[in-house]
Amino acid sequence: MNAHRHLNAPTDGYVFVVTYGRSGSTLTQSLLNAIPGYVIRGENGNLTQFLGRAIDIVANDDMYRWRREDLPKPREERRPYLRPILGKPFDPWAGAERVDPDAFALGLMDLFVKQVLRPPKHCRVSGFKEIRFHEDPAFFAKHMDILRTLFPKSRILFQRRNLDDVARSGWWRQQPRDMVLGQLGQADKMFAAYAQAHPSSCRMIDYEGLISGLDYIRTMYQFLDEPLDEAAVQSVLAHSLKH
Known part of the structure; x- marks a missing residue:
């Protein structure tokens, strides 16, 4: 995937909040939207994962990749399987050699931005939060790579919360506690590992820190290189905590 070919974007890029349900991510969404020019959408059913899988297939599936690789080669240097069929209408994968994986990836995500995120004219940072x-x-790291590569100036906030509190909250409390703690514990480890590997564009945040007040929230804003409007943040906190 060519990192230098980007989809259209707001001037200051994208922020994605990566988390799980009942982590307090709606508070984070509200805090981000309190920054002038930020339009951070809510959940979308994990659409970028489905789009990302399609992107990954076109880029890496052997049936696409072999044909792209062999098309410019002389016939005698092609894979034996492809010599008699590549470029022919009776190839079972006829036309796959002509698919541009970068253009396909950009087209899908550009459509996602235009039709799902739909950033308004005043938006300078777009994005969304998702709990899925x-x-x-198995696809998590590749999904994050796709977001960071295709969305220019993208930053990822990985949000976690005390898992005992999560397990007692919402729909999680209807499920076996050990299963919930195991699943979400694995999520926290994935989040931390990816953030550690990409410190310039990724950061771990904690719900407990966010509700502790301005000092912690200021560190999140500093990571995003944004000033903190204390009155706006206090208004968000007052509303969220009451809710």
Whole structure:
């Protein structure tokens, strides 16, 4: 995937909040939206994972990749399987060699921005929060790579919360406690590992820190290189804590 070919974007890029349910991420969404020019949307059913899987197939599936690689080669240097069929209408994967994976990836995510995120004219930072990233651990790192590569100036906030509190909250309390703690504990480890590997664009945040007040929230704003409006933040906290 060519990191230098980007989709259209607001001037200051994107912020994604990566978390799980009942982590307090709606508070984070509200705190981000209190920054002038930020338009951070809510959940979207993990659409970027489905789009990301399509992008990954076109880029890396052998049936696409082999054909792209062999198309410019002389016939005698192609894979034996492809010599008699590449470029022919009777190839079972006819046309796959002509698919540009970078253009395909950019087209899908550009459509996502235009039709799902729909940033308004005043928006300078777009993005969303999602609670389903961890549900496919095998694809998690690749999904994050796709977001960081395709969305220019992207930052990722990985949000965690005390798991005992999460397990007692919402729908989680209807499920076996050990299963919840195991699943979300794995999520926290994935989040931390990815953030540690990409410190310039990723940061771990804690719900407990956010509700502790301005000092902690200021560190999140500093990571995003944004000033903190104390009155705006206090208004968000007052509303959220009451809710």
